Amino acid sequence: MFERILIANRGEIALRILRTCRRMGIGAVVAYSEADRDTRAVQLADEAICVGPAEAKRSYLSAPAILSAAIVTGCDAIHPGYGFLSEDDTFAEMVRAHSLTFIGPSAEVLERFASKAGTRHLLASHGLPTVPGSAEMLRDDADALAEAERIGYPVLIKPSAGGGGRGMRMVRSPRELEQALTVCRSEARAAFGDDSLYLEKWLEETRHVEVQVIVDRYGHGVHVGERDCSVQRRHQKLVEESPSPALSPEANAELCRAAVDAVVAAGYENVGTLEFLVDQAGKAYFIEINCRIQVEHPVTEMRSGLDFVAEQIRIAAGEPLGYSQADVVLRGHAVEFRINAEDVAHDFRPQAGEVQRYLAPGGPGVRMDSHLYPAYEVPPFYDSLLGKLVVWGPDRPSALARARGVLDEVVLEGLITNLDFHRALLRNETFIEGAFTTNLLDRIGSAAFVSSAPRPQAVG
Amino acid sequence: MADRPVRRPPAPATDPSGDAAAVGRLADELLPALIARLEASTLGELEIRRNGWHVRLRRATLEAGQPEARGRRGVGRPHVAADQVAATGRSAALAAVGPGLPGKGADRRPAALSPAVGYFSPLASLTAGTAVRSGDVLGHVDVLGVRQDVVAPADGVVGRYLAETGQAVEYGQELVRLEAGRDPSVATIPAEAG
Numbered sequence: 046m047f048e049r050i051l052i053a054n055r056g057e058i059a060l061r062i063l064r065t066c067r068r069m070g071i072g073a074v075v076a077y078s079e080a081d082r083d084t085r086a087v088q089l090a091d092e093a094i095c096v097g098p099a100e101a102k103r104s105y106l107s108a109p110a111i112l113s114a115a116i117v118t119g120c121d122a123i124h125p126g127y128g129f130l131s132e133d134d135t136f137a138e139m140v141r142a143h144s145l146t147f148i149g150p151s152a153e154v155l156e157r158f159a160s161k162a163g164t165r166h167l168l169a170s171h172g173l174p175t176v177p178g179s180a181e182m183l184r185d186d187a188d189a190l191a192e193a194e195r196i197g198y199p200v201l202i203k204p205s206a207g208g209g210g211r212g213m214r215m216v217r218s219p220r221e222l223e224q225a226l227t228v229c230r231s232e233a234r235a236a237f238g239d240d241s242l243y244l245e246k247w248l249e250e251t252r253h254v255e256v257q258v259i260v261d262r263y264g265h266g267v268h269v270g271e272r273d274c275s276v277q278r279r280h281q282k283l284v285e286e287s288p289s290p291a292l293s294p295e296a297n298a299e300l301c302r303a304a305v306d307a308v309v310a311a312g313y314e315n316v317g318t319l320e321f322l323v324d325q326a327g328k329a330y331f332i333e334i335n336c337r338i339q340v341e342h343p344v345t346e347m348r349s350g351l352d353f354v355a356e357q358i359r360i361a362a363g364e365p366l367g368y369s370q371a372d373v374v375l376r377g378h379a380v381e382f383r384i385n386a387e388d389v390a391h392d393f394r395p396q397a398g399e400v401q402r403y404l405a406p407g408g409p410g411v412r413m414d415s416h417l418y419p420a421y422e423v424p425p426f427y428d429s430l431l432g433k434l435v436v437w438g439p440d441r442p443s444a445l446a447r448a449r450g451v452l453d454e455v456v457l458e459g460l461i462t463n464l465d466f467h468r469a470l471l472r473n474e475t476f477i478e479g480a481f482t483t484n485l486l487d488r489i490g491s492a493a494f495v496s497s498a499p500r501p502q503a504v505g
Numbered sequence: 506m507a508d509r510p511v512r513r514p515p516a517p518a519t520d521p522s523g524d525a526a527a528v529g530r531l532a533d534e535l536l537p538a539l540i541a542r543l544e545a546s547t548l549g550e551l552e553i554r555r556n557g558w559h560v561r562l563r564r565a566t567l568e569a570g571q572p573e574a575r576g577r578r579g580v581g582r583p584h585v586a587a588d589q590v591a592a593t594g595r596s597a598a599l600a601a602v603g604p605g606l607p608g609k610g611a612d613r614r615p616a617a618l619s620p621a622v623g624y625f626s627p628l629a630s631l632t633a634g635t636a637v638r639s640g641d642v643l644g645h646v647d648v649l650g651v652r653q654d655v656v657a658p659a660d661g662v663v664g665r666y667l668a669e670t671g672q673a674v675e676y677g678q679e680l681v682r683l684e685a686g687r688d689p690s691v692a693t694i695p696a697e698a699g
Contacts (some may be wrong), residue, residue, distance in 0.1 A: 094675045109648050
């Protein structure tokens with residue numbers, strides 16, 4: 046087992062990883078940028094080391110800076126968290142070349158699953174259904190038009206690299222397609238340094254369902270159920286829950302089984318997530334794999350009792366899984382609300398500034414993963430995630446009832462947040478029925494959605 | 506973790522047209538990996554060809570007159586991080602670093618800052634009292650075998666060293682204090698030997 050881990054991330058996930066290191070008796074060094082000196086993980090770490098300026102490219106995204114920090118602080122492993130270098134196979138290879146361990150899949154595995162199109166082919170060959178789409182990366186505009194014609198409009202333009210909705214556009218006609226290609230290429234190039242695009246059939250009114258898997262280096266894998274992430278705004282997840290209300294328990298179980306069988310056969314290792322679109326007929330199509338810990342992993346932790354960061358560390362250290370599918374028991378219903386510093390009324394504009402008051406909610410079945418504290422200054426350089434409120438209940442209605450109570454308990458002043466959005470969601474009939482689809486919010490308009498909600502009571 | 510067999514680095518996602526991103530990726534990611542590979546071997550030279558790229562790394566031979574710090578790094582091995590961590594005592598070396606900006610009462614005199622995370626080596630030709638000009642190189646920080654310059658932020662006279670030779674330093678750390686210079690035009694730093 047490792048003696049000392051470098052945490053190469055920030056915000057709530059740096060704190061999340063640190064907590065597991067503490068529990069496992071592993072030393073934790075936090076790598077931080079100049080903008081993150083006062084962050085909670087830096088305060089709690091055994092040691093903290095400044096790796097660069099605020100600009101992520103020169104700090105959290107700089108492979109030499111992160112690796113050098115791990116070496117000079119005597120770490121034997123690096124946990125990349127999510128985003129930044131977490132799925133970078135070249136970085137994983139560099140880490141190994143310096144005789145350190147990358148906590149995640151090996152460089153070979155990351156490379157194998159690096160291309161979304163390549164992964165779709167690979168997992169389709171192991172039995173997963175995929176969305177009809179272009180067979181290869183688009184060569185040029187003419188190729189794109191021909192492929193779109195073959196697939197049938199509307200189509201979704203997607204970048205081969207990255208995620209999070211950047212470089213993605215849905216188009217309904219050849220004219221829209223031609224206009225969007227240029228924009229998507231430049232967005233993809235700016236965000237991921239790779240402007241290759243492909244097309245997918247756009248499925249109307251879909252659900253986003255993903256399957257959590259854990260696979261050791263010896264080909265033993267389990268799934269830990271699914272999560273429904275259909276509450277999205279422009280492909281950004283806002284709320285995640287498990288189990289998915291989109292499918293029957295039998296259909297969910299079948300999807301999870303197919304997913305874990307396919308990734309084990311394809312040689313995946315470590316913790317990962319397979320994302321599917323589920324259409325109105327309940328048919329699931331594999332879209333992509335995330336070779337890292339996900340933001341929404343606590344949803345599954347609440348149901349399973351597993352610690353996914355600990356599982357990542359154990360598997361990276363070469364330990365066998367040590368349990369089988371029958372040992373994975375999922376209980377009740379869990380929902381996560383992403384609390385972001387953004388102004389829902391003004392197109393989700395990101396906010397930065399000082400947290401003046403902060404009080405986290407509590408009680409049975411409530412978990413708040415957040416790096417906030419009063420007087421903490423939210424820097425403007427990174428994502429707007431302030432924390433994740435996760436609630437558990439024996440069933441969905443009781444989980445939602447608990448969520449209503451604790452959302453009104455949260456005190457977070459000094460910044461505009463999306464808390465009112467979540468309060469509105471919990472009073473929305475479509476959500477309560479479990480019938481939310483991925484494009485519902487964009488269709489209604491988020492501002493209109495929030496203004497329809499009852500105001501929360503003032504909390505002392 | 507035990508060493509595992511070395512694998513060829515994955516091909517960078519580039520084409521031979523040589524766009525800036527590809528060059529940046531080569532410099533930032535591939536080169537440090539290759540340097541590490543060379544260090545871990547007993548080879549004197551390593552060459553890689555891919556997609557029209559052609560990179561050759563040659564091990565530097567230590568010669569008399571090079572800064573003492575280079576010599577400390579072990580015979581025939583330009584830079585092996587793990588050895589050095591043990592040699593410098595990593596925790597002690599970083600104990601003074603810690604998080605947080607210098608306190609409010611901190612010294613207001615200018616200091617040359619570390620450009621990166623790595624191991625510090627001052628310029629051998631530099632001693633306290635040497636007059637320097639803004640932009641002069643005062644030393645280096647070794648990042649995975651690649652040296653980055655420590656630069657004087659202002660004209661002045663070299664004062665106290667705030668980090669020792671071979672010490673692990675973090676980004677932005679104060680390394681060399683500068684005192685007010687009487688006449689910075691009279692002296693310059695001799696060029697570094699080697």
